[in-house]
Amino acid sequence: MKDSPRALENASVTLAEGMHFAGRIDGFSIDIDAEESVGGRGAGPQPLRLLLLGIAGCTAMDVISILRKKRQEVDDLEVEVLGSRVEEHPRVYDDVEIIYRVRGKGIEPRDVERAIELSEGRYCPVIAMIGEATRITSRYEVKEA
Numbered sequence: 001m002k003d004s005p006r007a008l009e010n011a012s013v014t015l016a017e018g019m020h021f022a023g024r025i026d027g028f029s030i031d032i033d034a035e036e037s038v039g040g041r042g043a044g045p046q047p048l049r050l051l052l053l054g055i056a057g058c059t060a061m062d063v064i065s066i067l068r069k070k071r072q073e074v075d076d077l078e079v080e081v082l083g084s085r086v087e088e089h090p091r092v093y094d095d096v097e098i099i100y101r102v103r104g105k106g107i108e109p110r111d112v113e114r115a116i117e118l119s120e121g122r123y124c125p126v127i128a129m130i131g132e133a134t135r136i137t138s139r140y141e142v143k144e145a
Contacts, residue, residue: 020044051093051130052081058126059098062119063112067102070111075145076103093134100140107142116140 013021019034020043031044040046045053060079067074077100084095098120102112116138120127127136 016043048085048091048093049083051126052083052096054126055096055098055124055130056081058124059100059116059119062123063100063102063115066115066118067107067111070108070115072104072107072111073145074102074104074107077101093130096130096134096136098136098138100138101143102140103143103145105145107144109140109142112140112142 011023011025013023013032016022016031018041019039020041021032023030023032023044030050032047032050033043033045034040035046036042056079060077063079064074064077067077080099080101082097082099083093085091086094100112100116120136120138130136
């Protein structure tokens with residue numbers, strides 16, 4: 001059987017001014033910029049920080065989907081991702097911590113733990129890729145609504 005062609009995904013940026021770029025992805029616009037010390041003006045997040053957002057969004061979608069399948073009454077899910085960078089260039093993240101905050105009625109902590117385990121170990125491609133080069137840890141908090 002021949003390999004079927006894979007669909008290519010794309011993103012692009014166009015220089016706006018200084019270090020500010022206008023980005024396009026999936027029909028959406030996002031501005032990115034550099035820090036002020038290298039000519040940025042705060043017109044958007046720095047590109048590397050978008051990886052943190054990618055981690056948060058990817059795992060949050062997995063976790064909420066799994067918790068809904070387990071019929072957990074989740075009123076709110078917040079995922080915060082903290083990244084620590086090395087001092088030398090290219091100043092990559094060497095340590096990432098993911099904090100899950102789940103609020104709802106009668107939330108079962110073991111279901112939250114399992115949802116996180118499935119996301120981080122099986123479903124989230126962003127964590128799978130970044131985890132190859134970075135230590136990733138996580139913790140969660142459950143609050144009654």
